[in-house]
Amino acid sequence: MSILTPLESLPSKDTTLIGDRIVLKPMKEEYADELFQVQNDSIWDWMFLGPYNNVEQYRSDLKSNSENNGIVSFVVVDKATDKKIGQLNYINIVPKNRTIELGSIWYSPEYHRTYANSESVLLALTHAFEVLGYRRVEWKCDSRNEKSKAAAQKLGFTFEGLFRQHMIIKGNSRDTSWFSIIDSEWPSIKLALQERITRNNLIHKNN
Numbered sequence: 001m002s003i004l005t006p007l008e009s010l011p012s013k014d015t016t017l018i019g020d021r022i023v024l025k026p027m028k029e030e031y032a033d034e035l036f037q038v039q040n041d042s043i044w045d046w047m048f049l050g051p052y053n054n055v056e057q058y059r060s061d062l063k064s065n066s067e068n069n070g071i072v073s074f075v076v077v078d079k080a081t082d083k084k085i086g087q088l089n090y091i092n093i094v095p096k097n098r099t100i101e102l103g104s105i106w107y108s109p110e111y112h113r114t115y116a117n118s119e120s121v122l123l124a125l126t127h128a129f130e131v132l133g134y135r136r137v138e139w140k141c142d143s144r145n146e147k148s149k150a151a152a153q154k155l156g157f158t159f160e161g162l163f164r165q166h167m168i169i170k171g172n173s174r175d176t177s178w179f180s181i182i183d184s185e186w187p188s189i190k191l192a193l194q195e196r197i198t199r200n201n202l203i204h205k206n207n
Contacts, residue, residue: 004135007095011072011132017123020201021080021115024088024123027073029066032059034084035075038108046145047104048169065089076107076120085111088120090128092138100128101138115200121155122193125181135183143175152179156189 017024036055044050052058065071070093076086086107093100102124107116128134139157141148153159157179166176181189 004098007098007133010069010093010095011090011100013066013072015072015127017074017127019079019119019123020197021078022119022123023077023079024074024120025077027062027066027075027087029059029062031075031084032062035087038083038085038110039106040109043106043109046142046148047106049104074120074124076116078111078116085116086120088124090124097136098134099136099138100132100134101140103140115197117151118155118193118197118200122190122197125186125193126190129183129186137181139179140176142169143177145177149177149179152177156185156192157181158185 014026016026032055036052036058039052039058041051044052049061050058052061062073065073070091072090072093074088075084076088077083078085086105088105089103091101091103102121105117105120125137128137139148139152139155141152143149143162149159158181160178160180163176163178165173167174
């Protein structure tokens with residue numbers, strides 16, 4: 001049996017990940033105005049934070065994330081237009097156990113049910129497994145969030161169980177659904193994601 005060693009450091013906050021149609025860039029406070037314009041209150045229904053009454057509230061949370069070494073935030077950019085369309089984060093990062101979570105992901109409603117999520121998550125997973133050396137990537141959500149649970153399974157995450165009364169979020173009790181991908185599963189999941197993105201791109205091109 002091989003000896004497992006911990007990772008030596010947290011992921012860099014200055015990494016850019018480039019895909020066919022999506023780019024994940026390091027989040028900056030200066031992006032708050034543009035991102036605030038493409039969000040709406042419903043995006044935050046299942047999130048830890050939000051909704052926001054004004055852009056300054058959102059900017060303040062971006063600043064807090066930038067100062068938190070345990071969070072690596074990316075702005076999601078449409079490569080063709082350079083439009084900032086959402087946010088994706090590495091959270092619950094545990095180098096000692098080589099585990100990391102994708103969380104607090106959102107996109108402009110205009111980009112729901114498009115290539116945005118599949119390609120963004122592919123970029124983040126590839127970087128986590130193949131560059132950073134993590135062996136487990138987690139996805140967690142409120143058990144009532146059917147869209148997030150469905151997205152996790154479509155992306156290849158395995159449902160692991162329910163943590164009952166796991167959290168209190170915005171004054172409400174939350175049962176948390178847990179999903180994961182582990183490193184031994186990653187090659188086949190990556191291939192399936194790439195094929196899915198290719199199919200969707202062909203459909204988009206022909207429409």
